[in-house]
Structures are given as C-alpha cells and as structure tokens.
Amino acid sequence: MTGPGLATALQEFAARESILVALDFDGVMAELVDRAENARPLPANATALATLAGLPGVHTALVSGRALESLLAVASPPESTLLIGSHGAERRLGPEAPPLELDEEQHRALAAVGQVLEQVAPRYPDSWVESKPAARVLQVRLARSEEARRRAVAEAEEALGELTGLAPFFIGHGKDVLEVAVVRADKGQGLDLLRSVTGAEAVLFAGDDVTDETGFARLDPARDVSIKVGPGETGAQFRIEGPADVATVLEAVRSWRP
Numbered sequence: 001m002t003g004p005g006l007a008t009a010l011q012e013f014a015a016r017e018s019i020l021v022a023l024d025f026d027g028v029m030a031e032l033v034d035r036a037e038n039a040r041p042l043p044a045n046a047t048a049l050a051t052l053a054g055l056p057g058v059h060t061a062l063v064s065g066r067a068l069e070s071l072l073a074v075a076s077p078p079e080s081t082l083l084i085g086s087h088g089a090e091r092r093l094g095p096e097a098p099p100l101e102l103d104e105e106q107h108r109a110l111a112a113v114g115q116v117l118e119q120v121a122p123r124y125p126d127s128w129v130e131s132k133p134a135a136r137v138l139q140v141r142l143a144r145s146e147e148a149r150r151r152a153v154a155e156a157e158e159a160l161g162e163l164t165g166l167a168p169f170f171i172g173h174g175k176d177v178l179e180v181a182v183v184r185a186d187k188g189q190g191l192d193l194l195r196s197v198t199g200a201e202a203v204l205f206a207g208d209d210v211t212d213e214t215g216f217a218r219l220d221p222a223r224d225v226s227i228k229v230g231p232g233e234t235g236a237q238f239r240i241e242g243p244a245d246v247a248t249v250l251e252a253v254r255s256w257r258p
C-alpha cells in the first residue's frame with residue numbers, strides 16, 4: 001500500500017479515542033468509469049468501510065462532488081455514514097437530508113449555465129450534461145480525443161464568460177468534467193462541518209481529484225491524515241496508487257483500533 005510513514009500515521013490515528021474516516025467516492029471508493037451512474041464501490045472498500053462504521057468511536061463519511069441522491073444511489077453507504085454531496089452544498093447528517101434550496105436568481109443562473117453547456121455538448125460527440133441540484137456539469141470523458149476534451153471545456157468556459165446579469169456562478173475543473181455551480185461550496189468546508197458535528201479528535205481524508213485539495217488543506221498533519229489516491233500534484237501528506245489500495249488503508253485503521 002504505502003510507505004512506513006503512512007503506516008505509522010495510520011497507527012497513531014487509529015489510537016485516538018474518536019476518529020472520523022472521510023472518503024471521496026469517485027476515484028477513491030470506486031474506480032472511475034465512463035458513465036457516472038455506473039460507478040460502484042469496490043467490494044473490498046465497501047466491506048472495509050462498513051466494518052469501520054460499526055466500531056465504537058469511529059465516525060465514517062463520504063465527501064463527494066456528486067449530488068446526494070446520486071451518491072446514495074451508487075454508493076449504498078452504511079446507515080450511520082454521514083454524507084456530504086455537491087462538494088459540501090448538500091448534507092445528510094442524520095436520518096433526514098434537508099433539501100438544497102435555491103433562490104429565484106440562482107435558479108435563473110443555473111438555467112442559463114445549463115443552456116450554455118447543452119449548446120456545447122452536441123458539438124463534441126458523446127459529451128453530455130449532468131444536472132445536479134445546484135450545478136450543471138459538462139462531462140467530456142467520452143469525447144473523441146484529448147484535444148476534443150480540451151476544446152469542449154475551453155469553448156464552454158468562453159461562452160460562460162459571456163453570460164451577464166446573473167447571480168454568481170462558480171466554475172470548477174474535475175477529471176474530464178467542467179462543473180458550474182450556483183452555490184459556493186468546497187470539501188474543506190464539508191470536512192470542517194463533519195469534524196464539528198462528530199467531535200472527532202482526528203480526521204482521515206482520502207481523495208483523488210483537484211477538488212479534494214481544499215479538504216487536504218483543512219487537515220492538520222499533527223493529528224489528521226490526508227491521502228491522495230493516484231497521480232497528480234497534491235498538498236496531501238501521503239499517496240496511494242488507486243482505489244484498489246483504499247481497503248488496505250481502512251483495514252489498517254481497523255486493525256490498530258484499541
């Protein structure tokens with residue numbers, strides 16, 4: 001899995017009385033796939049998460065850019081697992097998840113953004129637009145070439161730049177996606193919220209995408225553990241190769257629980 005540095009950090013983390021294990025979904029719990037609705041957690045990751053979720057003093061969470069509804073559908077998380085969706089804009093911290101409410105101006109901005117992306121997508125075969133409660137996402141993973149993916153995103157950004165007179169919207173880049181949200185949220189805020197509602201002494205967070213960097217930045221290396229999954233620049237302390245290594249990390253935490 002890991003170097004000795006990560007093994008030691010996990011052992012120290014697991015020894016704390018109350019811990020939060022928070023995981024990104026796509027590219028961490030699940031391998032990336034062409035269509036978002038087809039992603040599923042690797043069975044070993046799902047089992048390891050469920051085992052941790054049942055231990056005293058262990059809080060578990062999924063912290064995802066997905067809409068909460070989509071996260072629930074693909075992840076089938078344990079009942080007690082806290083959920084952060086839409087990069088922090090949606091939460092399920094108990095049996096009920098309060099619906100995300102947009103004001104009229106935000107609805108108008110979301111519709112305009114959606115229209116722009118819907119105009120760009122057909123020019124790049126097999127690109128499509130995903131709808132989320134507070135965002136629209138141009139999905140270009142299946143576009144013909146790297147150049148086509150780059151052009152689709154650049155074209156969308158240029159057209160978005162011409163929109164005026166709307167409520168603010170926020171552009172984010174993920175893996176083969178351009179995401180435009182009308183609610184400002186990030187995974188760092190999501191982790192802060194989870195830390196405060198759980199009262200956990202220490203937090204482990206694993207993520208694979210640029211959007212996870214705000215989460216890594218919120219962690220304190222003296223007590224928390226941040227893990228980048230896969231390649232790419234990162235501010236995380238540790239790195240593992242891919243989703244297939246996640247279960248090993250979770251099992252290590254379980255094995256060192258007092």
Ligand SMILES: O=P(O)(O)OC[C@H]1O[C@H](O[C@H]2O[C@H](CO)[C@@H](O)[C@H](O)[C@H]2O)[C@H](O)[C@@H](O)[C@@H]1O
Pocket residue numbers: 024025026027031032033034035036037039063064065066067130137141174175176177179209211
């Ligand atoms: O924060 P995450 O849980 O990693 O969610 C981020 C985005 O996940 C989805 O897109 C990504 O996964 C898809 C399925 O593997 C893949 O096809 C796509 O290229 C990836 O970017 C989701 O569709 C987005 O809305 C999320 O923001």
